[in-house]
Amino acid sequence: QSALTQPASVSGSPGQSITISCTGTSSDVESYNLVSWYQQHPGKAPKLMIYEGVKRPSGVSNRFSGSKSGNTASLTISGLQAEDEADYYCYSYAGTSTRVFGGGTKLTVL
C-alpha cells in the first residue's frame, strides 16, 4: 500500500488561507470518508485536527477545515497564524490491516 501523496511544502503569509491536498486511490481516500489530519510541531507528538474527512475535534480552531473530492482530501487553514507553522499529515483507512499516512507537508508561515 503506497503512501498518500501530499505536497512536500506549502507556504502563506499571516492572515491568508492555504490548502494542503492528500491524493489517494480508489482503495482508500475515494472509497471511505475516513481521512484524518494531524499537525506536528518539531519534537512533538502529532495532534488531531480533522477526522472523518470534515469533523473538527473539540478545542481545534474553526480556522481548520477538511473536504474531499474523489480521491483527494484537502485541509484548509484560513487566517494563517505563526503558530500554524508545522508539518501536516493526512491518514486514511485502506482496508483490513491496512492504513496509510501521507508523506507529510511542511507549512511555512512567511
Add this chain to the structure above:
Amino acid sequence: QVQLVQSGAEMKKPGASVTVSCKASGYTFTTYGISWVRQAPGQGLEWLGWISTYKGNTQYTQKLQGRITMTRETSTSTAYMELWSLRSDDSAVYYCARGEEFCTGGVCYTRYYFDQWGQGTLVTVSS
C-alpha cells in the same frame, strides 16, 4: 485529563528485541483501542498496527508481520508493543495513540483516527 505515557528511550543492537509500554490514564482503558505509529528520523509517520484493549485482538501492518506483537494488561491500563529481530531501519520514535475502536455497552464501533497520543519513545538500533 486523558494521558498516554510511554516508556523511556531504548538503545538496541541489531537482532535484539525491544518492548515499548504505553500507560493510559484519565479514561476507561478498555473503551478505546490503542494503535502504534512510528517515525524514522526526518521522515513521515508509519502505521504499525493496533490492539483492541476490550477484546485483545490485533492487526499488524503486513510489512512487520512476524516481527511485531502488541499486547495489553487491563489491570494496569497498559499497552505494549514488542518488535524483534531489530534492524537499523527500525530506528525511530514509536508512538502509541488512542483510536481504531470505541467500545461501550459491550458493543465496539470503528474509529479510524487518533485523538490522543503518547509522548513518543526513541528506539535506536546500532551496533
